[in-house]
Amino acid sequence: MQVAERSGIRMATSVTIDSEASPVVKLENPYQIVRQLASSNAVVLFSMSGCCMCTVAKRLLFSLGVGPTIIELDHHDAGADIQAVLFQLAGEGQQHVPAVFVGGKFLGGIETLMACHINGTLVPLLKDAGALWL
Numbered sequence: 781m782q783v784a785e786r787s788g789i790r791m792a793t794s795v796t797i798d799s800e801a802s803p804v805v806k807l808e809n810p811y812q813i814v815r816q817l818a819s820s821n822a823v824v825l826f827s828m829s830g831c832c833m834c835t836v837a838k839r840l841l842f843s844l845g846v847g848p849t850i851i852e853l854d855h856h857d858a859g860a861d862i863q864a865v866l867f868q869l870a871g872e873g874q875q876h877v878p879a880v881f882v883g884g885k886f887l888g889g890i891e892t893l894m895a896c897h898i899n900g901t902l903v904p905l906l907k908d909a910g911a912l913w914l
Contacts, residue, residue, distance in 0.1 A: 810861035818881035822911035823848040826866055826879040829855065833890040837878040840897060846911045853877065883909030 817824050823841065825848045827834035841848050853859035866876040869886050880887040882905050887893060896902035906912045 810858055810865045813858055813862060814865050814881075817849065817851065818886070819884040821849040821881075822846075822883065822909045823906065824851065824881040825849070826851050826853055826862065826877055826881075828853055828877050831877055833875065834878040837880060837890055837893055840893065844903065844906065844912065846906055848880075848911075882906060882911070 814826075823846055825834070825837055825841065827838065827850055829852050838848070838850065851862070853863055856862065863876055866879045870876045870879065870889060874891075875889050878890055878893070880889070880893050887896070887905070893902070896905065903912065
């Protein structure tokens, strides 16, 4: 968690996720939170409520008939910690939100999402993940 240490972001020691569909799960670090959310949902979108590119990603997915699990990091207890994980996943020079996971795998940010949509690979990915039934 070098990014968090360098940026001065305080890391949570534990976080509890309560979902109606599953029992309460206590996760010890933000990596586990991201892994659990990504692996238990067909599509996960990590977002910030005031981010215009996050809104674009949401609208694209909704317009395709996908109901993604949306995590608004600025409203989540471990939001800052999860942002540090997403920053590492996104890589140097990339925005860390929106961050899209499809079928438990990190797809990328808005650039990758739009590129997949334009080149025709997004719908097959969503179908393979079980997010679309068409």
